[in-house]
Amino acid sequence: MAITVTEGAARHDEVAKAWGIVRSHLRESAGARLFDQWLKPIELVQGADCDTVRLALPSAFMTNWVRNHYADRLVQEFRAILPDVRSVAIETRSATAKPAVLAAEPLVVAGAAASVEASARPQLDPRFTFDRFVVDQSNLVAFNAARALAEPGTPRFSPLFIHSGTGQGKTHLMHAIGAAYLEACPDANVIMMSAERFMFEFVQAVRARAQRQNDRDTHAFKARLRAADLLMIDDVQFIAGKDSTQEEFFHTVSEVMAAGKRLVISADRCPQGLDGIETRITSRLSVGLVADIKAPDLGLRRAVLTRKLADLPDAKVPGEVLDLLAARITANIRDLEGSLNRLIAYAQLTGEAIDMDFAVATLGDVLRGAQRRVTIDEIQRAVSAHFELKPIDLVSARRAVVVARPRQIAMYLAKRLTTRSLPEIGRKFGGRDHSTVIHAVRRIEELRDKDREIDGAVRTLLRELEG
Structure with missing residues (x-):
């Protein structure tokens, strides 16, 4: 629908007033911390389409997060104030200078009228090929x-x-x-x-x-x-x-x-x-x-993360963190990709490097909610069977490498797959000190990077323990 410059300016003022109201509602419902991190950076973009509200964020990560968590809410909020709004497009700010190539994802409001011409142009997401x-x-x-x-x-x-x-x-x-x-x-x-x-x-x-x-x-x-x-x-x-x-x-x-x-x-x-x-x-x-389409197994989940990360050359995520996400977040691909987006976005917002500690601190609620309750006893039984040892060997004082290395792997898995503290893990392995557990975890992390046999054993055990 063609509109005059005057009509366009009046419409933008109308939408701007509505946006002010929507922002206040979001601030009240989301809370200060979430609002400041994700919603406060949203800016209203002036556009010529009377039916679509355009919002922009400073990064693709934030754009994806807001789309995933607040798309429907934004549509509902605007429709409550301006019933003629058909859709809300959530964009990345760096792209707003070039409307022809905007990676926008219009969200069509249920019940909104659509012309034959508009409907004939499918709103396909360019990421989904x-x-x-x-x-x-x-x-x-x-x-x-x-x-x-x-x-x-x-x-x-x-x-x-x-x-x-x-x-x-x-x-x-x-x-x-x-x-x-x-x-x-x-x-x-x-x-x-x-x-x-x-x-x-x-x-x-x-x-x-x-x-x-x-x-x-x-x-x-x-x-x-x-x-x-x-x-x-x-x-x-x-x-x-x-x-x-x-x-x-x-x-x-x-x-x-x-x-x-x-x-x-x-x-x-x-x-x-x-x-x-x-x-x-x-x-x-x-x-x-x-x-x-069946539920994704561990291999597919890991491959999806690798593919996703390839599109984000500026994001540095260690392989062990990707392994953690793939192992713990098993429900569906959407949650998996959303968790990676959240992790990268938090790193950008805080300026911190992504490592295992940062991942657990940032995604602790997600990881705990998705985690199958693996026990240290289960880990010890699985490791013993894999290396053809007796479970008692892992808690004994024996230091021979044929026992010590599987023990370190079991400690590493206990740290990774359970919520037990380091002292608790040490006690389950014959009353060892927490520093021994730390050493074991670091040693296995090092060996996984250069020893294919160790890395293969760990991957096999992870698949087995996580079902």
């Missing part, structure tokens, strides 16, 4: 299926149904499909939306039809989606129990498939496991290819 997706056996089928569906020509299958737990990469693959398909077919009509957005736009169209007493709005909604060459709908489980929405969803899916178009659906479980979704819908979604 195929070459940035770390692949292993847990996600290989879904990855290959996604790449196949993005190829030009007649699709080999449709729909593609991707399911996994939260934060495992479903949305990443959907963005990657959209980006690759548009690269191959620049004029294609690609639409990506969440199931919630589908529901709210449909309900809005129905309400508008009732108010205006004509079918123009519902026809426009239906025509826009069914004209898509590639239609992607994320988190379909959210339409469970919504009868009228499911009716429209069924007809949309049916027409897209009948026309030979590409359809991608994601959910948190397989089609047959979608409670509250009509059988005719789950049956229709199962006729293409159903691919699951």
Whole structure:
């Protein structure tokens, strides 16, 4: 929508006043420490789009953190003051001088009206491409299926149904499909939306039809989606129990498939496991290819961190810290990447170097919450079995290297995998002093860097102890 200079200035003043109110609300709810570290640096950016509020932060790390933790809250706060706001774009300040290449991630407000032209331009995250997706056996089928569906020509299958737990990469693959398909077919009509957005736009169209007493709005909604060459709908489980929405969803899916178009659906479980979704819908979604993404194992988690760090050349994170994050944060990839972002951001804010102590101090709550409760007894049994010793050998006074080195490894693992203090660990190893534990930990850290056999043994034990 074109606006005059005067209208633009007035709009910016209006948004600026709203931003002042939003900031005060955030300060009250977040507390002084969190607000000062993450939210206070946010600046309002003047833009020509009346429907979008643009906010900027000084670094990519802070931008990612605010997106992950406050995106929905910011949208809600602005909408409460300015109901016509459709989205909030959270940007990195260094990029704001070049609007054409901003790495913004607009957050579409549920129920907001969208024109056909705007919806035809999918809001794809430039970070989520195929070459940035770390692949292993847990996600290989879904990855290959996604790449196949993005190829030009007649699709080999449709729909593609991707399911996994939260934060495992479903949305990443959907963005990657959209980006690759548009690269191959620049004029294609690609639409990506969440199931919630589908529901709210449909309900809005129905309400508008009732108010205006004509079918123009519902026809426009239906025509826009069914004209898509590639239609992607994320988190379909959210339409469970919504009868009228499911009716429209069924007809949309049916027409897209009948026309030979590409359809991608994601959910948190397989089609047959979608409670509250009509059988005719789950049956229709199962006729293409159903691919699951399993929970990431330790190797994949570590590879994801390595890939993430490669994009941040100025960030210095020791390998042992990456090992710690990969070992402790096992729930999903999103939490893993978020923890790395938090660690780097804190280091930038404080000026401290990242090491094991800094990581534990910064992410202690996350690490403790994610950690499986490994005991020192379990560690001693595992180490003894690995090195073919008796558990009593590890607590004995024997100093032969065949016993002393496994004992040091057991102490190292106890320090890394448990919350026991150094004196407590020493007592569990035959009443040894805490300084002996410190020496053991440092010695194993040194050996892991230059002795492949020791490093391999530690990695094997870590995998075993963390299940």
